[in-house]
Amino acid sequence: MAVTSRRVARVVPLAPAVVLLALFMLGPVVWSFYGSFTNAALTGPAALNPEWIGFDNYVALVGDPDFPKSLWLTVVFVFLSAVVGQNVMGIALAGLLRSAVKPVRSIASTVVVAAWVLPEIVAAFAAYAFFHSEGTLNTLLAGIGVTGPDWLYSTPMLAVILANIWRGTAFSMMVYSAALAEVPPELTEAAQLDGANGLQRLTWVTLPVIRRSISTNLMLTTLQTLSVFTLIYVMTGGGPGTDSSTLPILAYQEAFKFAQVGYGTAIATVMIVVGGIFSVIYIRALRPEVD
Amino acid sequence: MTDTMTAAPVEGTRRGAVGPLAGPRITATKVAANLVLLVIAVSFLLPMAWIVVASLDAEATLSFGLPDAVTVDNFSAIMTPELTWLPLWNAFVLSAGSAAITVVVSVLAAYPLSRYRMRFGKYFLYSVLFGTCLPITAIMVPVYALFVQLNLLDSLPGTIFFMAATSLPMAIWMTKNFMDSVPISLEEAAWTEGASAMQALRRIVLPLMRPGIAVVFIFVFVQAWGNFFVPFVLLLSPEKQPAAVSIFAFFGQYGSVAYGQLAAYSLLYAAPVLGLYVLVNRISGSAFALAGAVKG
Numbered sequence: 001m002a003v004t005s006r007r008v009a010r011v012v013p014l015a016p017a018v019v020l021l022a023l024f025m026l027g028p029v030v031w032s033f034y035g036s037f038t039n040a041a042l043t044g045p046a047a048l049n050p051e052w053i054g055f056d057n058y059v060a061l062v063g064d065p066d067f068p069k070s071l072w073l074t075v076v077f078v079f080l081s082a083v084v085g086q087n088v089m090g091i092a093l094a095g096l097l098r099s100a101v102k103p104v105r106s107i108a109s110t111v112v113v114a115a116w117v118l119p120e121i122v123a124a125f126a127a128y129a130f131f132h133s134e135g136t137l138n139t140l141l142a143g144i145g146v147t148g149p150d151w152l153y154s155t156p157m158l159a160v161i162l163a164n165i166w167r168g169t170a171f172s173m174m175v176y177s178a179a180l181a182e183v184p185p186e187l188t189e190a191a192q193l194d195g196a197n198g199l200q201r202l203t204w205v206t207l208p209v210i211r212r213s214i215s216t217n218l219m220l221t222t223l224q225t226l227s228v229f230t231l232i233y234v235m236t237g238g239g240p241g242t243d244s245s246t247l248p249i250l251a252y253q254e255a256f257k258f259a260q261v262g263y264g265t266a267i268a269t270v271m272i273v274v275g276g277i278f279s280v281i282y283i284r285a286l287r288p289e290v291d
Numbered sequence: 292m293t294d295t296m297t298a299a300p301v302e303g304t305r306r307g308a309v310g311p312l313a314g315p316r317i318t319a320t321k322v323a324a325n326l327v328l329l330v331i332a333v334s335f336l337l338p339m340a341w342i343v344v345a346s347l348d349a350e351a352t353l354s355f356g357l358p359d360a361v362t363v364d365n366f367s368a369i370m371t372p373e374l375t376w377l378p379l380w381n382a383f384v385l386s387a388g389s390a391a392i393t394v395v396v397s398v399l400a401a402y403p404l405s406r407y408r409m410r411f412g413k414y415f416l417y418s419v420l421f422g423t424c425l426p427i428t429a430i431m432v433p434v435y436a437l438f439v440q441l442n443l444l445d446s447l448p449g450t451i452f453f454m455a456a457t458s459l460p461m462a463i464w465m466t467k468n469f470m471d472s473v474p475i476s477l478e479e480a481a482w483t484e485g486a487s488a489m490q491a492l493r494r495i496v497l498p499l500m501r502p503g504i505a506v507v508f509i510f511v512f513v514q515a516w517g518n519f520f521v522p523f524v525l526l527l528s529p530e531k532q533p534a535a536v537s538i539f540a541f542f543g544q545y546g547s548v549a550y551g552q553l554a555a556y557s558l559l560y561a562a563p564v565l566g567l568y569v570l571v572n573r574i575s576g577s578a579f580a581l582a583g584a585v586k587g
Contacts, residue, residue, distance in 0.1 A: 010403050011411060013489075017400035017459060018415075024434070024456035025422055032433035040436055093331065099324045108332040115335055117568045119517035121535045122342070122557040125542065129345075129353045129550070130338040139354040166335060198320075227426030230519045234539070248428040255432040256524075264432040271429035279424035283417065 029272055036266035041259050050262060057266035066242050066250060067267070074226070074246040077161060082225035083218060085165035090172025090217070094180050095202075097173075109173070116170030124234035127163035128152070131235065156236040156244035163231055168224065172217055179213035180206070219282040226275060247271050342554045342561075351551035365555035374541070375534075375559065382533035382560075385451055385522065386515035392455040393462045393511045394504055400459075401466040402492050406475065416467075422460030431524050438525060445527040454521060458511045465510070469503030470496060502574050509571045513564050534560045 036057050040050035061067045093112065097105050115123060130136050131151040138148035151159040183206055191201045207214070229248040232238065238245035238253060245253065247267060255264025337355060345351035346365050348358030369375050404412050434453065435444070443449030477499075478491040486494070497504070519535040526532050529540070538556050 007409075010407050010409065010488075013399040013402050014404075014415065016396045017463060020396060020452065020456040021418075021422065021459055024453045025425065025430075025460075028430040028433040028437050029425075031437050032430060035433055035436050093328075096324045096328050096331075099321050100328050101321075101325060104325045104328050104332075108328040111332045111335045111339075114339060114565070117513075117565060118339070119519075119535060119561055119564055121517075121519045121539060122561045125553065125557055126338040126342055129341050132353045135353045136337055136341055136355040139356070166338065223424050223426060227428040229428045234542075248426075251429075251432050252524075255435065261432065261436055265436065268429050268432045271426060275424065275426045275429055276421075279421050282424060283420050 032265055032269045032272055035262055036269045038262045038265075040261040040265065053262070057263050060263065061266055061270075066245070069242060070245050070247055070250040070267075071270075073157065073244065076157060077164070077228075077246050078222055078225045081161040081164040082168070082221040085161065086168045086172045086221050086225075087214070087218060089165060089169045091176045091214075093169065093173045094176035097177060098180060112173055113170045115166055116168065120167075120230040121234065123167050124163075124231045127159075127166065127231065128235045131159040131163065152236050153240055156240065160232050160235055160244055163235060164225060164228060167231060168221065171224070172221060175213055175217045175220075176210070179210040183209050216282070219278060223275060223278055223282075226271065226278075342557050345550050345554035346558050348551055351554060353550060365549075365551040366559070368549075369552050369556050369559070374537070375556065377530065378532060378534040378537035379560065381447075381531060382516055382535065384447065385454065385533050386512045388448075388451040389454040389458065389515045390508045390511040392452065393458050394466075394508050396455070397459060397462040397466045397507065398470075398492070398497070398504070400463050401470050402488070402496070404463070404467050405470040406478075406488075416464075419460045419463050423464060425460075427457050428520055431520060435524055444525065445531065447526070447531055450522060450525045453525065454515050454518065455511075457521075458514055462507050462511055465507050466503065469500045469507075473499045505574050506571055509567050509574075513567055516564055 035050070037052060037054060038050035039053045039056075093108070097109060100108065118126070128135075132138075133148070133150035133153070135151075137151065141148040149155065187205050187209065188201050191205045196204065227248060228246070229252065232244055232246060232249055233252075236244045238249040242250070247270065251264045251267035251271065253264075254260045254267060341353075341355045344355060344358060347361045347363070348356075349360065349362045349364055351358070351365070403409065404416065438444045438446075438449060438453075441449070473496050477495050481491045481495055482488075516533075517535065519539065522533050523536050523539070526536065529537065532540075534556075538553075538560055541556060542553055
């Protein structure tokens with residue numbers, strides 16, 4: 001009896017956290033699964049008393065040409081800006097910083113980190129102005145005699161991908177800087193004595209040693225990039241048309257612009273499932289450290 | 292969390308890892324590396340530099356360009372209560388409110404997780420870790436529907452509690468790691484003298500982990516201050532909206548004309564975050580503290 005009450009007393013301090021997480025994190029996730037089976041709308045009778053409509057939203061989702069397109073754009077966005085862009089750029093920067101002189105190192109790392117620390121809406125304005133047809137990029141191109149296109153209109157995906165690399169590389173740079181600092185210098189020196197060139201040392205010595213950092217960083221940047229909304233919404237609004245509508249933009253527009261909350265929720269559910277799968281892989285990789 | 296989330300400072304890492312093999316060829320490589328870094332730094336700087344020059348230019352355009360005459364007119368034009376001060380105050384209330392709630396709740400939760408071995412604790416930590424991964428933008432549509440049902444839409448307290456909840460997973464994780472580094476022997480002494488767990492937490496553990504608590508507070512504050520999507524969806528009346536949302540409304544209304552004012556507003560709104568970032572680096576003595584704190 002005494003043992004039980006002591007056990008209960010021990011977990012009481014967890015209660016506020018459990019309540020908040022259950023209400024505002026678990027609640028919406030459960031609601032998302034439930035709501036995606038209803039015809040919930042923004043206004044009107046279906047707003048307060050949505051009806052159960054089974055798999056209709058998902059059937060509509062598969063039949064809607066916007067959804068596969070948006071799914072594809074999301075894959076392209078995540079792959080090129082996070083998996084390739086931020087990771088390669090991050091590891092390259094981390095490597096370059098190690099062989100740079102101190103002032104250059106301070107300047108470069110401060111500037112890269114500043115783009116990451118800025119509030120997202122300010123970063124989005126800055127990127128919007130940079131890629132605008134009358135923006136800095138086209139002024140620079142005009143300086144060398146090239147008339148640049150209207151990036152946000154003619155190549156919206158390229159613009160948002162480059163903007164997201166600019167915005168997010170700092171995180172990968174920091175993770176890889178820490179990882180490279182832990183690579184024993186003897187290893188690379190030994191390879192160098194054996195006649196390995198720079199690329200060979202990178203491929204056969206450095207990358208295998210930091211592979212855990214690489215997989216963790218890939219997972220985290222993928223999850224972060226999957227949920228990018230503000231940057232794209234400010235730069236292109238998902239357009240022109242739906243040419244840069246990734247899943248978060250599509251879900252938002254369906255739910256709030258076209259008032260189809262149930263339909264938007266179905267898209268959200270797809271995102272939660274994708275995010276959930278990535279999270280489980282990530283947690284399994286970290287498991288030994290939790291136990 | 293992992294060896295990889297650590298973040299040793301870039302500055303101050305082993306400098307000049309040249310080793311015994313340094314020679315003239317390596318020097319050429321180093322010059323190239325420095326040049327490449329400078330080029331990258333300039334290209335990363337350009338989009339941000341536009342904000343600074345445009346804010347000081349009476350005839351700002353969307354392109355980077357030095358103003359003919361430096362002026363502070365853009366700043367004085369936007370410094371009105373309804374345009375700037377009220378939204379900044381709202382942002383402060385939202386951020387400070389959710390940071391305070393998050394710190395209190397995560398300190399309470401971290402204590403049993405850090406001090407007792409519980410079967411339940413492990414599952415809880417797993418769910419928390421899962422929560423840190425959940426993409427918040429993915430749940431905003433269902434959150435809106437939930438807020439309609441709970442009648443919390445357009446409610447500042449409702450939004451504060453929601454933002455606190457979404458930052459809890461990361462905050463609990465960080466707080467637990469900070470708490471793990473406070474030795475338990477001090478509390479054991481207090482326990483034998485009859486102090487309760489909560490007394491030991493308040494009198495012994497908290498004072499020893501003050502820097503850690505400051506880092507968690509600033510971490511949550513900065514995230515909430517910069518958050519656009521959550522208040523954009525949950526707060527509808529302009530007089531309740533924080534700066535992130537009102538600056539976007541300003542962009543929609545005047546943004547296509549008054550670039551200078553938009554830039555000035557952006558600077559004013561971004562300044563506290565930049566200041567806090569410098570502060571958190573001072574507190575924890577590492578340039579990448581926010582990422583590094585996660586490891587503990």
